[in-house]
Amino acid sequence: MQIKAFGAATIATLLTGGAWAQEQSIIVQSTTSTANSGLYDHLLPMFENETGIKVNVVAVGTGQAIKNAENCDGDVLLVHARSAEEAFVEAGYGTERMDLMYNDFVIVGPEDDPAGVGGMEDVRAALSKIAGEGALFASRGDDSGTNRKEMALWAETGIDPSAASGDWYRETGSGMGATLNAGIGMGAYVMTDRATWISFENKQDYEIQVQGDADMFNQYGVIPVSPERCPSVNAEAAQTFADWLVSDEGQDAIAAYTVADQQLFFPNASSD
Amino acid sequence: MILPLAVRDLVLRFGQANVLNGLSFDLGGSGCTMIMGPNGSGKSLLLKLLHGLMTPSGGRIEWGGRAPRDVTARQALVFQKPVLLRRSVAANIDFVLRARGKDRDRRDALLEHVGLGHKASQPARLLSGGEAQRLALARALATDPEVLLLDEPTASLDPASVVAIEGIVADARARGVRVIFVTHDIGQARRMADDVLFLQRGRIAEHTPAAAFFHAPQSQAARDYLNGRIVV
């Protein structure tokens, strides 16, 4: 019957689908900011040309990226939440953590700046002022690297914004881009990494209001997933990729990436 | 042969109401029995019981000693509103021939026999009422039934269609098929019947040879019915 022919064709499709992923390839569990800013589109062709290793990027929040890597669903982890990364290696999921690059966080807000924080450098003071004014603030609330950083800063101000959740403090529970879209839609301040902001295309009347605090530093790390913990990983290729990123060549490539003539990431791998 | 048919104390109940209320009769091995009676007297239900599509609430039906369910395949029932498959005329016959393991080459002859040869490739559900009923007859005949049960097959058909269908049925009967035919058409009954079973309110008012029935009906109900008086 026709149905049988259908079935055969389907199974054939399924098999070729499986075969598709068979070439020498690795999966990078990555934070969204590096992916959304276009950094990988700049770096990966160089790496792939040189090594023939295909790099597949799964871009999710840092929290989910770490969780996925702990489930052995990635060969390399590239995120920005230092203590969580160290815990990841400590627990045996990763072979080693390497500093890769940094950029910084900024707080963006509407042009009319309802809380009057424009031009401030002290991020804690700015957050306190926003809270004091009850100005809208949109948080990712998704356990991502950015979210963790934001929560750490709030903790240092002594304010518990979650008490005002749903009031002036709005947790979107989504990625950086979605949170920016939502924040801009409701006129709320948003803390974002600079790379995402520069390459973000829906800025409307928003501008950077708070920047320059040394504590807004955003360090990215790269970790190959441990083959001892996860026998399925492509350890060799993963190591090759991590090594390339922190090599002079990789670091130069990172430094060379610009959007609108602005450098988005600043390589800072230790050259030991 | 699955005949003779013996029906004893047949009862069919829906809830509290007995719609068939103790029917007993015998049918012999050949001929055409017409079942008549006013609307709602239980004719259609009786046919379905004889065909094994329903289970009686009481009494028994025996076809040559066998239960209706065991001989359903040796009979064919043509419903008042034929249920035709959503396919071509030919495919409707093909389907039955294949399902019942019959010789598929017979299709064209069957369609010719009922006068639908030229409609073979047309969608069955676009046939006129008379054509649809003839296709249903052809499908019934395709199963080579020993007994042909017909439930008002010519109701609401034009006279030419009625003649055509009567011809096909008469032909089957001549070839030895036992015919049991429900009708309201007194003229038709006169033309076709060997004997008449008259039902009224779930009971047999009378069961007599055709000649006697039309000449001198024994029951008041049949007399009224034949005279066009309302019987309930």
Place this chain on the structure above:
Amino acid sequence: MGEAVTLALQLVLSGDPDLLEIVLLSLRVSLTATVLACLIGLPIGSLVAIGRFPGRNAVLIVMNALMGLPPVVVGLLVYLHLSRSGPLGFLGLLYTPTAMIIAQTLLIAPIVAALSRQVLEDLHAEYSEQFRSLCLTRVQAVEALLWDARYSLLTVGLAGFGRAVAEVGAVIIVGGNIDHLTRVMTTAIALETSKGDLALALALGIILLVIALGVNAAVQSVRMTATRQAYV
């Protein structure tokens, strides 16, 4: 909006290879999932449509409820199974089109089952007495029902396809939205939205809509031909 339409036209007319790749993968994943969902859903739908068994009502309720299964939940369940640390991790299917096909299949199989059950049950109500009279086996009856309901079932498949091709929650979790590997229309739209490139996101959305319109129009024209022949 105008900007998005212009952009959509530009993308299509320039024959953008990335766009083509994404469109083709969307179609491949969702069409394969639809076929598989039919292979799973139709037998279940038929079984429940014509079967009378204890717990049938419960099955019906569950089937109808599963139609509303949120894609992310399906995605999560499939992720947990296909993850390297999950029971089927050894297959290495996570982040492949196959994983996306599996997730969408599970998402829409209940839709196919529940909707086809309704279609087949209605048709069975019409056919069942005739089928019993013809002494069809269960398999023959189901085959005939499936064939005669084919045009209605096409619409059922279309409903499943529509849901599959439009969902993002499941494929983004199990596919990972990997460029040139598992990126489909909906995940690309989600990505462009998160990049704030709303015009491009909308342009992709328009293209998706046009594809969906095309598929629907094709099915509709088939159905109209069928309706004209009274095959629906």
